[in-house]
Amino acid sequence: MRLVIATCSVDYLGRLTAHLPLATRLLLVKADGSVLVHSDGGSYKPLNWMSPPCRLSVAEPSEVEAAEGTTAVWVVLAGTGRGPKAAAATPDQLRIRIHEVLHDSSHDLGVDPGLVKDGVEAHLQALLAEHITTIGPGYRLVRREYMTAIGPVDILCRDADGGHVAVEIKRRGEIDGVEQLTRYLELLNRDPHLTTGGPVRGVFAAQEIKPQARTLATDRGITCLTLDYDALRGADDPLQRLF
Template sequence: MRLVIASCSVDYEGRLVAHLPLATRLLMVKADGSVLVHSDGGSYKPLNWMSPPCAMVEIEPDTLEAEAGVVRVWVVRNTKSDDRLRVLIHEILHDSCHELGIDPGLVKDGVEAHLQALLAEHIATLGEGYRLVRREYMTAIGPVDILCRDAEGAHVAVEIKRRGEIDGVEQLTRYLELMNRDPHLVAAGPVRGVFAAQEIKPQARTLATDRGIRCVKLDYDALRGLDDTTDRLF
């Protein structure tokens, strides 16, 4: 990756025309060919950019540009369209290249798969006497995250989300409608539902309650054994 901090102006031509007046900015040239123009604000979003496939060349300024103080010109063209980014550099304050290597990608902690595995391991979180039947119990319309039995032996279908919203309740409702038609599953009583999430929206909780679905808020750290809720003062 090449990082350049420079006093520059930027013009974009293509599906629209945009102009960034002269200012000090960070120019990033990535290994995939993309070029991004950042300011010291706006979080992660660049002010302007050119995504690959594209090609960049550095050229000398023309006479008028040189008279205006331009020392270098970057011309970035998209190879599949007429989009063009033209960066007029007046002064370079920093210019460096860095080999970052292959990135392993983002590993999210607390995603639904982790929550499912932890809840299956600690199924008694749902209530005393609960027993795991299996994870990813397949139905005709998709897998239920967890199928378990309660203390009375009745089956319970558990849908797990990080953020519990109405769509998740609707999904669990469809599973329950199908599962309650299976005589093997309802032998000990109707299949009940549990909607489990780290955060449950009020609308989702209201809908779940109206449909007889129990809501359970999951504490990820407690499931991992990092936070003992019995030791809390509040």
């Protein structure tokens, strides 16, 4: 990745036009070919950019541009990269008129492993299985990912009375999750090995449960459980809170 801090003006030309007056900005040239123009505000969103495939070239300024203080002109043409997308060339171009370069460096960032989210459903499932009594006193884990003909139930456990309970876990509990658990329950309750202690009950567990999903679950006899991820992983003890 190349990082350039420069005093520049920027024009986007093509299907639409946009102009950024002269100011000091951060110019990012990424390994994928994209060019982004950032200011010191606006969070992550660039002021203007050109997505790949595109090609960056540096041209000498015209006499008029040179008279105005331009030392170089970056011309970024869209749709001129390699591969099948190159055929979809457009007349769009990004013209960056550089007046003064304050910083110019290049860095090899390597291959990014991607975002690993904390608190995803797999983490919640593992933590809830480890702390199964979060659902209720006397609960015992039967197994995680209990397979059915239509997919795996996140957790199958037994309550204090020995009855089976199917638990569906979501980060955000919505109506689709309730419908999914309902289908699992219909199938599980056809298995006589699981209903010896009574019908298989359902628990819909999530960090946040939408009101509509809670209403539907309650109407179908499904218990809703709001999960506290920090408490499950031992990072927060609800009993030690002041409020």
